[in-house]
Amino acid sequence: MATSLVSSSVVPAPAAKLLGAARARNGVSIRETLNDFRALFTAAEQALDVDALLSMAEGWAEVAETAPAISCTDVYTGLATQAHFQRRIHEVSTLGAQWPGSHALAIISLPHPRDSRSHCWTVLARLGDAVNGELQGTGATAMYQDSAIHILFSVSESNLSQLVDCKAALEALGEGQLCPAHMNFYPLSRAAAAAATTTTAARDSSC
Template sequence: MARSLGAARARNGVSINETMNDFRALFVAAQQAIDIDALQSLAEGWAEVAETVPPISCTDVYTGLATPAHFQRRIHEVSTFGSESPGPHALATILLTGPRDSRSHCWTLLAKLGEAVNGQLQGTGSMAMYQGSAVHILFPLSGRNLSRLMECKSVLEALGDGAMSPARMKFYPLSSATAAISAYEQGSSI
């Protein structure tokens, strides 16, 4: 059982130090002496899996934006627990024109895309992810942030001599953001 626990912790990116500390804490909480054989099995299980598991990263290597898993996790956190920043949040999707002659845009264009998105959204409290020829953005809802999103869309359309143009933008409110997004969409053409 300890070997399986160690393996599971390694698969989830937990360090050996934290794994062993948690295991020791279990014995302390149960007011039991630490079982050295079980601790060794835990470490062996962790080591076997840690060598084969790719490193967990929150950043996409092509764009420098969030990975899908990290982005989805953040949406869940904001939806479930709120956020450290006050006010409602919303999702925006900038739908880009896909590449004409291949399955995805070249890596240099994707790197420029990520750099442009990060630059345009810096200081807004937003998080962005690129997937399927679209940039998905979780952002705190404000007039300033909506304007920055529109600027971001324009910058992306200009990248690579317009290789991703024309782009369209869609908004998806989270909870109380519905009315504010609707009002903004009525007052501006997207």
């Protein structure tokens, strides 16, 4: 691809599609794949080949639909895979007494897309970035499934505040297409239930 770009300023569509497929097989997210492709043209001081970009995205999407997960990160969102999230739930439930603090599960339910069972990959990439950004520093593990963000977190006032901010950030994406979102808490212990009730009493109207 680099040779083609330097010699003719054009990337053949089949080569771009193969690159997208290879990236998906190796667990690279669509956002990182697109950013790297754009960086290639920037480094070569060439205008972005939109047709090649679309071919690469097509190759990525075809493989991502069927390729088995090879990491703990979902390639669409950059959040945890279902298997990794379930493993974390099991760890917290099994070793709860040894963990510092009490844990709970928050589920932010989003409006279902009108024309498909799941949101398109561009929306998934953006919501994944939003969730990762808003939950940075909380130690939380988040997963997207069935038009909802599932978040395992340690209960504290600051973490609960960031969860509320996360919900607001999701509602602000895509000109409100993820609005209204609804957030529910499911404590994993009595201690977590008491903490969540105390620290969210003033925020019930916004959740």
